[in-house]
Amino acid sequence: MTYKEILSHLYALGRFGMKPGLERITALLAALGNPEGKLAVVHVAGTNGKGSTAAFLDAVLRAGGLTTGLFTSPHLISFTERFRIGGIEIDETEVVSLARRVIAVAPPGSTFFELVTAMAFLHFAERRVDLAVMEVGMGGRFDATNAASGELAVITPIALDHCTWLGDSLAAIAVEKAGIIRPGRPVVSALQESAALDVVVEKCRADESPLFLCGREFDTTWESGFLAYHGLGIEIPHLVPGIAGRHQAMNAACALAAAELLGRQGLTVDKCAMERGIAAARWPGRMEFFDTAPRILLDGAHNPAGSLALARSLADVPRRRLILVVGVMGDKDVAAILAPLLPVADEVFTVTPPLERSLPAEDLAACCREQGGQRCTAAGTVADGVRRAREAAGPDDLVLVCGSLFTVGAARAFLLGREFEAVRG
Structure with missing residues (x-):
């Protein structure tokens, strides 16, 4: 199949909508040799700001010399935007190669997003990235990206959206988003409404997962036109975020807190790299x-x-x-x-x-x-x-x-x- 034929095939699968459950993506990844098991993964879930937060984190890690894979959705213009290694989009030839291999072993009923997620895991594993930053598509608990066991979970602000699929209350939606939390693994959370925060706190308590909350363990403030980061162990007083909008302050803060925690796991990024990464971050279509x-x-x-x-x-x-x-x-x-x-x-x-x-x-x-x-x-x-x-x-x-x-x-x-x-x- 050509690139356009691949997109037509995937788009046709998208017409059948969301099908909750991880059984299809789990079987698909097993047929591919479980590439997700060869990756260190950070999941970024939430309702708003998850793409910007993922972009900030990716830019910070790259500024620190790490090779990253970044998976996001949906794309703005081109399907290739969804897969980036070292900040560079995948080319159409690689899309065709990956898609052919994934489609060939996909279980019946596999969805568009399951196939695309499998392509991302396979691509990043074969390129041996140091870390894969995976933006969760919808929800979290049954999202295809959650087939991987993350090193760290980042949860951006939770709000009412996709209520048909995720529930009609903040608490119900938070249950789905908090599904990316893994036992014993750290969690970074943005400020949350109390109904959502209660769910995240309880999930972290039950799983014995340490929670690092914006406004409590770390924070940011605007000072004289600069963004000041008050982190888990560092202070960075003069940040200039590359993604515009005052609301990006919390997204940048969550990305920096995640980078600090990854440093405790051996993926160290120094303060200068953090400053450069926040400034270099770009996220088209957002301010x-x-x-x-x-x-x-x-x-x-x-x-x-x-x-x-x-x-x-x-x-x-x-x-x-x-x-x-x-x-x-x-x-x-x-x-x-x-x-x-x-x-x-x-x-x-x-x-x-x-x-x-x-x-x-x-x-x-x-x-x-x-x-x-x-x-x-x-x-x-x-x-x-x-x-x-x-x-x-x-x-x-x-x-x-x-x-x-x-x-x-x-x-x-x-x-x-x-x-x-x-x-x-």
């Missing part, structure tokens, strides 16, 4: 600016907590007017996603992301108007929305594209003149 006229900001905020963090970060972004381009998935809490953003938007263009479960632009526009967003226009495709927003904006205005990673991915592809590979999962 990503395009320095055009007007400026364009891409952010993948796709749930209420994410849109609230985005709205707060906008307070630090100078502009005359804010032109919003928004597209969301139909299974999201649309009203809650829009609520923090509509009051600060001067004009809104709604779009339909190129995915089957997208909410049509016309329906989204109706939701905006119901919430008081009167200057709202259904623009159609993501590209059309970006074009119309640019036409409406003055040189000192800011165009913000948000609502879904798929919206942001399509917009980024349009702005860069690249093809958008609409493979979900």
